[in-house]
Amino acid sequence: MSTSIAAINELQPSGRKLRQQRVEKLIKFFLMIVAASGMLITTGVVVALVRPSIDFFRSISLGEFLGTTAWFPLYEPPDYGVWPLIIGTFSVMLIAVVIAVPGGLAIAFYLSQYASDSIRRKLKPILEILAGVPTVVFGFFAINFIGPNIAAKIWVFSDIGFYSSLSAGITVGLMIMPMMTTLSEDAMAAVPRALVEGAYALGATKRETCTGVIFPAALSGIIAAGVIAMSRAIGETTIVLLAAGSTANFTFDVGQPMQTMSSFIGFAGLGDQPTGSTGYQTIFAVGSLLFVITFILNMFSRKIVARFREVYE
Amino acid sequence: MVDKMVNATIPEVSSTLPKVGSVLRMNLAEGQSSSSANFANEMIMESVGLQVHYGDFLAVRDVNLTIHKSEITALIGPSGCGKSTIIRCFNRMNDLIPSAKVGGNVFYKGIDLYGPEANSGEVRRRIGMVFQKPNPFPKSIYENVAFGPKVNGKPSKKETDEIVERSLKRAALWEEVKDRLKQSAFSLSGGQQQRLCIARALAVNPDVLLMDEPCSALDPIATARIEDLMAEIKTEYPIIIVTHNMQQAARVSDRTAFFNTEIGANATRPTGVLVEYDTTRKIFSNPSDTRTEQYISGRMG
Ligand SMILES: Nc1ncnc2c1ncn2[C@@H]1O[C@H](COP(=O)(O)OP(=O)(O)O)[C@@H](O)[C@H]1O
Numbered sequence: 300m301s302t303s304i305a306a307i308n309e310l311q312p313s314g315r316k317l318r319q320q321r322v323e324k325l326i327k328f329f330l331m332i333v334a335a336s337g338m339l340i341t342t343g344v345v346v347a348l349v350r351p352s353i354d355f356f357r358s359i360s361l362g363e364f365l366g367t368t369a370w371f372p373l374y375e376p377p378d379y380g381v382w383p384l385i386i387g388t389f390s391v392m393l394i395a396v397v398i399a400v401p402g403g404l405a406i407a408f409y410l411s412q413y414a415s416d417s418i419r420r421k422l423k424p425i426l427e428i429l430a431g432v433p434t435v436v437f438g439f440f441a442i443n444f445i446g447p448n449i450a451a452k453i454w455v456f457s458d459i460g461f462y463s464s465l466s467a468g469i470t471v472g473l474m475i476m477p478m479m480t481t482l483s484e485d486a487m488a489a490v491p492r493a494l495v496e497g498a499y500a501l502g503a504t505k506r507e508t509c510t511g512v513i514f515p516a517a518l519s520g521i522i523a524a525g526v527i528a529m530s531r532a533i534g535e536t537t538i539v540l541l542a543a544g545s546t547a548n549f550t551f552d553v554g555q556p557m558q559t560m561s562s563f564i565g566f567a568g569l570g571d572q573p574t575g576s577t578g579y580q581t582i583f584a585v586g587s588l589l590f591v592i593t594f595i596l597n598m599f600s601r602k603i604v605a606r607f608r609e610v611y612e
Numbered sequence: 613m614v615d616k617m618v619n620a621t622i623p624e625v626s627s628t629l630p631k632v633g634s635v636l637r638m639n640l641a642e643g644q645s646s647s648s649a650n651f652a653n654e655m656i657m658e659s660v661g662l663q664v665h666y667g668d669f670l671a672v673r674d675v676n677l678t679i680h681k682s683e684i685t686a687l688i689g690p691s692g693c694g695k696s697t698i699i700r701c702f703n704r705m706n707d708l709i710p711s712a713k714v715g716g717n718v719f720y721k722g723i724d725l726y727g728p729e730a731n732s733g734e735v736r737r738r739i740g741m742v743f744q745k746p747n748p749f750p751k752s753i754y755e756n757v758a759f760g761p762k763v764n765g766k767p768s769k770k771e772t773d774e775i776v777e778r779s780l781k782r783a784a785l786w787e788e789v790k791d792r793l794k795q796s797a798f799s800l801s802g803g804q805q806q807r808l809c810i811a812r813a814l815a816v817n818p819d820v821l822l823m824d825e826p827c828s829a830l831d832p833i834a835t836a837r838i839e840d841l842m843a844e845i846k847t848e849y850p851i852i853i854v855t856h857n858m859q860q861a862a863r864v865s866d867r868t869a870f871f872n873t874e875i876g877a878n879a880t881r882p883t884g885v886l887v888e889y890d891t892t893r894k895i896f897s898n899p900s901d902t903r904t905e906q907y908i909s910g911r912m913g
Pocket residue numbers: 666671690691692693694695696697698709711884
């Protein structure tokens with residue numbers, strides 16, 4: 300700037316600089332509002348869940364909710380033992396995770412380390428399309444294909460019906476596999492090339508490099524991917540509603556119809572429960588339980604991820 | 613061919629390698645003999661007409677080098693003249709770059725590295741490499757050194773312990789880390805990390821060590837330690853080092869190869885060429901090529 304300004308005060312910013320600083324402040328303010336609104340929405344959800352849930356537990360004891368095993372909240376006389384939903388939720392989630400995590404990891408390894416460029420260019424868009432298929436389509440795929448042709452064929456331990464948590468679990472697994480693949484491939488791609496070269500330079504083969512260097516270095520990202528996939532599986536409603544039926548059986552037999560917490564909410568939410576009725580409040584009580592379980596699982600996984608971070612940094 | 617290469621002495625080298633041979637003869641005629649770069653040092657590797665394309669781009673061409681036991685060979689030259697590209701041909705690291713095409717030959721004890729008898733994994737085990745930036749694995753100090761032995765023959769726990777200790781001692785790092793082998797390699801300083809990478813490379817007992825600007829990310833004290841280390845281990849592990857630091861080449865190496873770039877007849881981008889390869893003393897005191905002389909005098913100031 301000109302010498303006269305400098306003579307007045309060399310430490311004062313120029314006019315242009317001042318305007319920039321003002322814009323900077325505005326941007327900061329705007330971003331703060333956006334961030335705060337995220338927190339506000341979460342708080343709002345919790346508040347909306349809590350009030351009807353409290354009303355629910357005024358009429359139904361926590362002992363009955365968590366201590367009995369029959370779930371017929373919309374029948375006369377009603378039963379409010381939530382365990383069938385918990386078991387249903389974990390059955391579907393475990394089946395889905397058992398399919399999606401190894402499957403997604405294998406595809407991610409193949410794509411990032413083995414596939415040629417041309418194959419990768421063809422496969423990646425297919426995965427992205429698969430990730431964008433509406434879940435209701437997956438639901439009908441479960442009823443028409445997975446149920447009769449896959450689940451019914453591989454489940455030999457009991458009579459498997461038209462609706463089963465196995466069919467739902469397999470389909471949810473397929474639904475979340477592309478996400479598992481993409482997230483873990485990103486984690487592997489983030490492993491510095493220098494590390495990979497370091498392993499090859501010691502005479503390691505491709506497989507030894509994958510298992511000895513890339514996998515451990517990407518592990519915290521892969522675990523995070525698994526956690527997101529798991530949360531997604533717990534929350535999936537439509538597929539489960541269509542493929543596992545709407546009977547809350549208290550059973551560990553995945554050949555049977557089952558209800559999960561999400562599919563119960565979806566199912567009961569569709570029927571008209573008068574506002575304020577116990578049936579209406581049940582939806583929120585189950586919603587709160589789902590919230591708490593997801594929250595605990597997330598905390599737990601964060602701990603695991605943090606542990607692995609500590610080891611490697 | 614194989615036998616000849618293994619026991620290469622001067623007359624044989626000059627008969628199979630007219631270009632390099634003539635340089636050597638010239639040296640003899642001048643009565644030059646560097647303290648350690650004497651011609652009794654058996655040749656262990658050589659490149660003949662080595663050239664590398666990246667796609668259609670000819671990055672470097674016509675590189676004829678001989679690498680000798682107990683010696684340090686320095687590759688110097690301006691940035692982009694293909695030093696890294698060439699050194700990566702000596703352990704087939706360029707295989708990992710899909711667009712890279714290697715032409716010509718690199719012989720190790722007379723065996724063509726790119727021929728049917730050579731397996732890339734075994735090549736890289738025999739010819740170790742240390743990179744520009746220290747790249748320890750995100751594992752403990754111990755596991756970093758043990759990684760190579762583990763993928764090359766699964767030694768017992770006791771054997772692995774011995775290899776780790778021996779390698780760390782060889783890399784002059786043992787005293788600093790012996791009480792914290794289980795700690796993460798990232799807890800070490802940059803210079804220590806680079807010595808850990810050297811230990812990691814030595815743990816698979818290579819025959820040659822490649823170093824691509826190993827000190828460029830280090831401070832002068834750490835650099836001096838690595839240079840001392842190189843001088844100490846070169847009798848066991850002949851070294852090829854890329855360096856942008858003239859003084860370093862002059863200090864540590866026995867032979868120096870000077871690379872430069874030139875634009876080919878139909879090319880748009882400059883291609884690297886080997887201008888001159890000789891004993892370090894000759895290159896720095898009395899180079900044959902004016903381009904070498906200009907570069908050296910410009911850079912040494
Ligand atoms: N992976 C690659 N793909 C394409 N071109 C490359 C690649 N690596 C290096 N090059 C090119 O090859 C030439 C030589 O590079 P390099 O060997 O890194 O030179 P130096 O190590 O002497 O600085 C440069 O022009 C560089 O741009």
